[in-house]
Amino acid sequence: MIKLVEKEKNYIYIEAKDMITKEDVGNIIPEFEDLIKKFGKVRTLIVMDKVKGYSLEGFLVDFNFYLKHKNNFDYTAFVGDKKLEKHILKLSENIMPGKVRYFDVSELDKAKEWIKQQ
Numbered sequence: 001m002i003k004l005v006e007k008e009k010n011y012i013y014i015e016a017k018d019m020i021t022k023e024d025v026g027n028i029i030p031e032f033e034d035l036i037k038k039f040g041k042v043r044t045l046i047v048m049d050k051v052k053g054y055s056l057e058g059f060l061v062d063f064n065f066y067l068k069h070k071n072n073f074d075y076t077a078f079v080g081d082k083k084l085e086k087h088i089l090k091l092s093e094n095i096m097p098g099k100v101r102y103f104d105v106s107e108l109d110k111a112k113e114w115i116k117q118q
Helices: 020-039 055-072 083-092 105-117
Strands: 002-008 010-020 041-055 074-080 099-104
Touching: 002 020, 002 074, 010 020, 010 055, 010 105, 020 041, 041 055, 041 105, 055 074, 074 105, 099 105
Parallel strands: 010 041, 041 074, 074 099
Antiparallel strands: 002 010
């Protein structure tokens, strides 16, 4: 499940939990497309501390969207609490052209502050 928590100017805050499906990704993409159309660059806060898995179809839709719009992601903050997520996100820093930071779930307020101040 992916839930839109907040959307303001070129900033979007989403929470991902449980199993992420193709439908979940398909439902949130229009929110990103709207911001990209209006502002060109998007600042994204993704809380993912309760994700249990990602369907292959969901991953492929998400990855294709990212490939098409990777230069539109200006700043991205990932919030989670699993060590594996932290390592995966470190790898993403090397393939995402924008600024990427990982925050522990206890640092959610700090992540919000970082993403909005940029």
